[in-house]
Amino acid sequence: MNFTDMLLDAERQNRSLLCVGLDPDPARFPHHMRNDPDRIYEFCAAIVDATADLAIAFKPQIAYFAAHRAEDQLERLMAHIRVAAPHVPVILDAKRGDIGSTAEQYAKEAFERYGADAVTLSPFMGFDSVQPYLRYPGKGVFLLCRTSNPGGDDFQNQRLADVPGQPKLYEHIARLAQGPWNVSGQVGLVVGATYPAEIARVRELAPTVPLLIPGVGAQGGDAQATVQAGWRGGAGGTTAAVAVNSSRAILYAGAGADFAQAARQEAERTRETLWRARLFD
Numbered sequence: 001m002n003f004t005d006m007l008l009d010a011e012r013q014n015r016s017l018l019c020v021g022l023d024p025d026p027a028r029f030p031h032h033m034r035n036d037p038d039r040i041y042e043f044c045a046a047i048v049d050a051t052a053d054l055a056i057a058f059k060p061q062i063a064y065f066a067a068h069r070a071e072d073q074l075e076r077l078m079a080h081i082r083v084a085a086p087h088v089p090v091i092l093d094a095k096r097g098d099i100g101s102t103a104e105q106y107a108k109e110a111f112e113r114y115g116a117d118a119v120t121l122s123p124f125m126g127f128d129s130v131q132p133y134l135r136y137p138g139k140g141v142f143l144l145c146r147t148s149n150p151g152g153d154d155f156q157n158q159r160l161a162d163v164p165g166q167p168k169l170y171e172h173i174a175r176l177a178q179g180p181w182n183v184s185g186q187v188g189l190v191v192g193a194t195y196p197a198e199i200a201r202v203r204e205l206a207p208t209v210p211l212l213i214p215g216v217g218a219q220g221g222d223a224q225a226t227v228q229a230g231w232r233g234g235a236g237g238t239t240a241a242v243a244v245n246s247s248r249a250i251l252y253a254g255a256g257a258d259f260a261q262a263a264r265q266e267a268e269r270t271r272e273t274l275w276r277a278r279l280f281d
C-alpha cells in the first residue's frame with residue numbers, strides 16, 4: 001500500500017486525524033526515567049503502545065535521537081511500531097535538503113535504514129534535491145511549505161517577482177507539490193496549525209495532496225480551525241488526508257509512573273477535538 005493510502009486507511013481505522021509526534025527529551029522524561037538517554041526507546045515505545053489505536057500517523061523527530069547518540073534506539077522504535085501499530089504509517093521528521101548525490105544517501109537512511117513511510121524535506125534546494133526520494137515507490141515526502149514558526153514569514157511569505165502572478169513562496173511550493181513535482185503521486189506539504197488562513201490557501205492551491213500540520217498543543221495552534229481549513233473528505237468530496245501533529249503536549253502530559261496513561265488521555269482529547277471539527281466542513 002502506498003503512503004497516501006496508508007494515511008487514509010489509518011484515518012478510517014482509528015477514526016483519527018492526530019499525528020503523535022515522538023520528540024523524546026530525557027530532561028522532560030517522567031521522574032523515574034529523567035535525564036537517562038538510554039531509556040529513549042522505552043519511553044517512546046510506551047507512548048506508541050498507549051496511542052496505537054488513536055493515531056493517523058507517528059512522527060519521530062530524528063534530532064531528538066541523534067543528539068543523544070540514540071539512532072539505534074530509533075531503529076528499534078521503528079521496528080516496534082511495525083509490530084505494535086502495523087496500520088499506522090510513520091513519518092520520519094528529518095527536514096533534509098541537499099544536492100542529489102547526498103540526497104540519495106538521506107533517502108536511503110530514511111527509507112532503508114529506518115524503514116519510514118514518509119519523510120519531511122526542505123524544498124529550498126530545488127527539484128533535483130527532492131527527486132531521489134521520489135524514486136522510492138509508494139514512499140511519501142512532505143515539503144516544508146508554510147511552517148508553524150514565526151520566522152516562517154522571513155522567506156515563505158515573500159513574493160516571487162519572476163513567477164507569473166507573483167505568488168508568495170509558500171503558494172508556489174503548494175502549486176509545485178500539486179503539479180509538476182508530484183511525479184510519484186506521494187508528495188505532501190507541511191503547513192503550520194498556527195496559520196489557519198494559510199492552510200486554507202494551501203488547500204485551494206493543492207486540493208488533493210496530504211497535509212502534515214504541526215502546531216497544535218504546545219505551540220497553541222487552533223485545532224478546530226486547522227481541520228476546517230485543511231481536511232477534505234467525506235462522501236462525494238475530494239479525499240485528501242490531513243495529519244495534525246502534537247508532540248510535547250502529549251508526551252509530557254504526565255510526569256509520574258502513569259505517564260503513558262496521561263499521554264493517552266491527552267491524545268484522546270485532541271483526537272476527539274480534531275475528529276469533531278470535520279463535521280463543520
Ligand SMILES: O=C(O)c1cc(=O)[nH]c(=O)n1[C@@H]1O[C@H](COP(=O)(O)O)[C@@H](O)[C@H]1O
Nearest residue numbers: 061093120147148214217218219246247248
Ligand atoms: O516538519 C515538522 O514536523 C514541523 C514543521 C513545522 O512547521 N513546525 C513544527 O513544529 N514541526 C515539528 O513538529 C513538532 C512540533 O512539536 P510540538 O510543538 O511539541 O507539538 C516538532 O517535532 C517540530 O520539529
